[in-house]
Amino acid sequence: MTSRSLTHPAHPAGSSPGPLTPGHLRRRLVRRTWLLCAALGIAACVLVVVSGAVGSVAVSPAQAAQLVVGHLLPGMPWMSDGSLTPLQDQAVWQFRLPRALLAGLAGAGLALAGALMQVTVRNPLAEPYILGVSSGASVGAVLVIVFGSATLGGLSLNAAAFGGALGACVCVALLARKDGALSPTRMILAGVALGTLFSAVTSYLTISTSAQNVVSVLFFLLGSVSAATMSSLVGPAIALLVAGVTALLLARSLNALMTGDESAVSLGVDATRLRGVLLVVASLLTGTVVSVAGGIGFVGLVVPHVARIAVGADHRRMLPVAVLGGAAFLMAADLLARTVAAPTEIPLGILTAFVGAPFFLWLMRRGGAERAGFGR
Template sequence: MPISSTSRASTTAEAGSASNPRLSARRRLARRTWWTCVALVLCLLLLVVVSGAVGAVDVDPTQAAQIVLGHLVPGMPWMSDGSLTPLQDQAVWQFRLPRALLAGLAGAGLALAGALMQVTVRNPLAEPYILGVSSGASVGAVLVIVFGSAALGGLSLNLAAFAGALGACLCVAALARKDGALSPTRMILAGVALGTLFSAVTSYLTITTSAQNVVSVLFFLLGSVSAATMSSLIGPALALGAAVVVSGLLARSLNALMTGDESAVSLGVDATRLRGLLLVVASLLTGTVVSVAGGIGFVGLVIPHIARIVVGADHRRMLPVTVLGGAVFLMGADLLARTVAAPTEIPLGILTAFVGAPFFLWLMRRGGAERAGFGR
């Protein structure tokens, strides 16, 4: 019986894959990345619906989905069947949905910033917070809380936090330069020193202000998305979109930088300029998130590490998983923060540390850093 051309081509392709194990491994990783991203997107959709249903106002998940779809697709009959009240609509659309979306944007932004920073310093324990960016943003925000926006030229709390993050970024870049190049070791040392200094300033402002301001300061420093509105999503969404585009275009250069400066230069990558760009992108992204969600740590440390273990260190695969994983992680953490001690709400910074620190220590115990490509 003659063999068809299709069967012959399939047999040839299989033989080619069998003779090239590296190509076969890349295909397996590509499939794993695809299905991981699909699973994370489904988790995001599920978390949006569940978050919309959880709260003081009684709304079940089906009703929460009806409300969201009714606003996204006007004219559909879901909102006019009489089963949904204006209070339910307001609770889901104006309060719970913006909160869930802001948590997702903040988690994605912090995770991406952490991934970029780990490449910048070639250290799996690096994250934007270690460079003092979060502490700089906190100083700007606390100054507005304590002295008012008029004392800072009319800057709002969000803009003051963003300005503090940008100032910290510029200070770290200036202190980390050695012989005209950015030194990864000096960046970490400068970041730790500046972060400690900024934290001391924040602590001094906190203990010298009124009790009412102390509550506001602590709530901001510990992180929360409870005050989210649709308008507060614009800044993080724009920053995340720009960072995703830039990091996607630089994915191959990031891979080269991971191998070391000499190898990167031999491949045509300007390591110093790339490090400077990554520092700015990660810091501005972190500053934007901190300005609307406060100090939420650990996301940028753990999520990129897990993504590398799951899909490998190639940034063309790792970055999408990191962004989606960060969004899922912080949305889930916010849902727990609202429910685990209800009616009391746990600050996100506390919850992410409790959840993430033991898991990260377990990963280190299992040798995750080496498997993620940082063990060289």
């Protein structure tokens, strides 16, 4: 027996290998998932360092990395030898690092919420804003900006935005019930109707307020992480952790729900209960992100699609890629927002639309969405 027959026993000389078996394809997708997660994680770390080096105070990427490591690991010699100034320390640790981290948390949260919403309504065009959650959060925030926190019982802007998102979630759940179950079609219709209503309320409040409040309202509605602090990271981090763990634990059930309610029930999945859990988790996650970063669109629509095209529709693989991809995408977008038109800062919502829309249309033209099962 020749060496060729030992190496390729199933393929005679001159013939091409046959199609991949399901097992081989699954292993290839798993390897691709691990590679993508590692690459996106490294990209996020690099973006943190680069973001720490960009600004009016001169800091090199190496110095930014030293400052971050020095705060995380006390006793580093460069923190006390005079090579780094207090101004550089303050610029990186108190302003630039929280901003980069909040952008990462917001991007990861919106991508995860978008993936969950697409499963909840079984609609490839679903995203966190389709159910009116973002519009509800905007109403709460704008009420504080226009009338002051004292008018709303002392609620802060973040708390009012979160309350508006929670109220929108409750309204959608109540309006979407049909015969004791949550109807995907009713959820979309109720979300669109409520979102339109909330947007009208926000528009009226904006045009009826004083001129100095209009800029604050528009900046919030278009999204920004410029006011990030270390304390503002706590809420989104907790929400992302809880939602991420919940989604991974339910990954098999999510796969079943994507095939349809009848198939899910035949596999032992309570479709109505699962849909309610997903609605609450995605809405609360979106509300938490919007309350600290404002309205940032397109992340929850594009990133889950790209993740599905890259590693397939199995949520055990897709969700980690979507979370890390959303984090890296919004961190890169925030870095561009700070530098493209410096010293003017571009709102994140504008930049994500300019960058995301053409890229998404390019993917659709290439047919990747059809291969993932979402372009039909």
